[in-house]
Amino acid sequence: MRAAKSQSRSRASVSTDKSLEGSEEVSGVLAEAEENGGEEEAAFRRQYAEASVRNEDSAPDKDVCEEERAIGSAKGSDRSVAQKGFKGFFGSQSVAEGEEDDLAFPAVAAPPASETFRRRRLTFAMQGNIPPHTPLSQVQQRVFRSLEIGDVPKVPLPFREGQVGTFSCHGIEPSYLDTRPFVAKINQDRGICVYPFAGHERMALFAVFDGHGEQGDKVSEFCMYEIPRALEAHSSLKGGDDNMIHTLKESFLTVDSRLNLEVGIDAFFSGTTAVACLVKGKRLWVANAGDSRCTLATADPAGTKRLLARDLSTDQNPDSPGEMARIIKNGGYVSPSPEPGLSARVWLDPEYTQVGLAMARSIGDRAVKGVGVVAEPEVVEYSLAEDGSDKFLLLASDGVWEFISSQEAVDIVNAHLEKGVSAACQVLIEQAAGRWRDVEGDYRDDITALLIMLPLFK
Template identity: 25%
Template structure:
């Protein structure tokens, strides 16, 4: 049965030979089919590795690493910024975040003259406000943009502290060495906002006490209003502003009853961790990775192999797991083109930050060259919404 289905897919969707790699001038990455990767690089606090594999027709995952000055002022502070933006319904929101969030962070850091939880929250809110403004302008011509959104996971290392901010279900996991045993334990740093988590459902019920249908179990998956799995995001304006939940937005997305308060939130969960010498590395990844690995499994893979190519290794092993679940060979999975590939796995983004304790001890005012790397996918004209942005149900995948 699987074999027949595969033959059908290959007959209808043959891999294209006219791909063009889209690497920003500062990306320095390489391409292997639908896999983009940068095996190693230097950031303010150590080494890093990045990888992105595309499954959707248009890449909905966006990512960036910014190292150096975290302010508009040359005096700093200096440090490292990582962002993983897992879009859904189309690529517009994740692309917008990739272009604006870090710039907002630098502006608010300058005004505050330091890094803080408040600075990060302001940067998130400014990004949300900016995308709402874009939706408002484009609504008359492209109403479906109101149903496009993105998870948003950010890590900032500055002054010996690690700030983790998150909306949605991407995840940051720390690998910490236990000196007594030599083991490296996985410690999840990010709070997730997915309706499959009971505490998230309880939060939704408490904030919407008059709505018995705020979460609905549909096809064995908990969804907010039966539409979307995550409870917090950037974008998804149709579930935040009632004026966008109407025609000409597709009926599939519209709620039958008007709502008085936003159903989804753009308020990130933010935590601060003081980094210690035994903290080895941090894995930032979209949920496409965590569908296949536990936190500890991912940490073990990074720990038991060389730093070089760590992110690519995690992505490839995840793809091997995806192929195994479909009783396929990895080599066969690689032959399936974007769009169709989404039936087998999600876009997957991984950034691994290795922490050098000697570099970590530097003051945040220590000046270093600015480094900017953005994960890339197959290049297509950036015109309108993704062709496959009208599913029966919106998911975060």
């Protein structure tokens, strides 16, 4: 997992490898950065150079993807999101064996005829000319991107052992260099677990964000911090559980509005999904905007050992009747799914050439907010069964759900829980990555999963 750094938010960071400090590669990059961009640029380039050298000298011995554990804790007055507790962040740029850092080894641009390799799976597709818009000012741009590559130190989670597990894997895309078949993508997935939440010892927040577009990693990271902040600041949060649905909806909308004003993030053609689960005692609320998903695993009433999947969120596809009606009413256009398993898309024009967003709700994506794409989440409230039949919650980005059903995901996790909670997440992601390899070859989406064993609070 990752710990990223911004000027206004503090969090734990991953220490760099001091043994690399004197290497020629690092020294050369550092000298150039100091000459051209000052100390801040030098620090930024130093960590990338060290990571590149480390990766080149000793590639991780993982076949599918590099492990990224949840990391990040806040102490004392430095806690961000005004929290007196733990925040775990995950989702980063990491490089697996046979893959290369896309910043250290940029891929050559593909010829136009070859641009169809992943268009079927891209969340945001453009078939025609990009509609004009005014980018936000870059004067005060913040550094949101992860600077670490590979394994990071593990930080103890604030729950008892075996309670919460996480795993994230960056995507890959074809390289047009002869020396390598594919390159690593920057991981645009983000996730967070916050406990205790809003000062309540029996309340916790979990969320997964799947960014898309040119600045999707910045959008998802912005939301990773701002969703908890908006929730904690909402007056209704202290007004009782009856207002929780309203509070979650308003908080998502507040963050979407803040994003539009954020200097350094251009969310016109970039956005993120958001699936958040707020747990309070034995009640929980799941808010979802987009196609990330939250699934509950519960015991089979028939008494078998199999756990049954029950989705607590709905993938908000553009061709869902209610979503499509809203989009068309607002002047948008919805193209049907081109083939089974692929998403319908929202377009700005009847020729289906401009934008092509593969979801009906998201945070960001200002280009299509005028045609019925909304940030307001659907919220589901659920009370855990008194008999203890509810076993775990699984939140994951669509890198998991693209080729694995909710029931199959529950089966995979349940079959490997004896290895540990994070290990079960790892197996799920490895199997999802294998499906991507079998179907799409040298393209794979980012894949992230968060697993919470129930009950969270005794």
